[in-house]
Amino acid sequence: MSVLYLAAAIVLEISGTTALKLSEGFTHVGPAVVVVFCYAASFVLLSLALRVIDLSIAYALWSGVGTAVVAAIGIVCFGEPAGSGKLLSLALIVLGFAGLHFFARAS
Numbered sequence: 001m002s003v004l005y006l007a008a009a010i011v012l013e014i015s016g017t018t019a020l021k022l023s024e025g026f027t028h029v030g031p032a033v034v035v036v037f038c039y040a041a042s043f044v045l046l047s048l049a050l051r052v053i054d055l056s057i058a059y060a061l062w063s064g065v066g067t068a069v070v071a072a073i074g075i076v077c078f079g080e081p082a083g084s085g086k087l088l089s090l091a092l093i094v095l096g097f098a099g100l101h102f103f104a105r106a107s
Contacts, residue, residue: 002052006061009045012038013066018073056100064097 016038023031049058068090074080 002049005045006049006053006058009042009049010062010065010069012042012045013062014069014073016042017066017070018077021074021078054104057104060097060100064093068093 016035019031019034019038022028023035026032026035046058046062071080071086071090075082075086
């Protein structure tokens with residue numbers, strides 16, 4: 001169940017961050033309400049996931065997947081540039097999580 005909590009927390013964090021962009025500095029009420037709801041719900045679900053999942057793994061996954069997906073949304077939906085440096089940095093985030101996961105299992 002904790003994995004489902006974490007997955008839902010990630011989806012809500014991504015949704016909230018995307019809505020943050022759409023709120024244009026909280027000048028659009030609808031997306032601003034979505035931001036507040038999504039972030040609050042995301043933190044609640046993340047805290048529930050932390051009952052079972054190690055903090056280092058849960059937070060790395062929550063923030064890393066969120067960062068990578070939001071960056072992809074920025075590139076695909078908002079026309080942000082996708083230079084080699086940005087793509088390399090995103091790959092390093094994924095490698096960082098994989099390393100945390102690998103070394104947690106090894107110990």
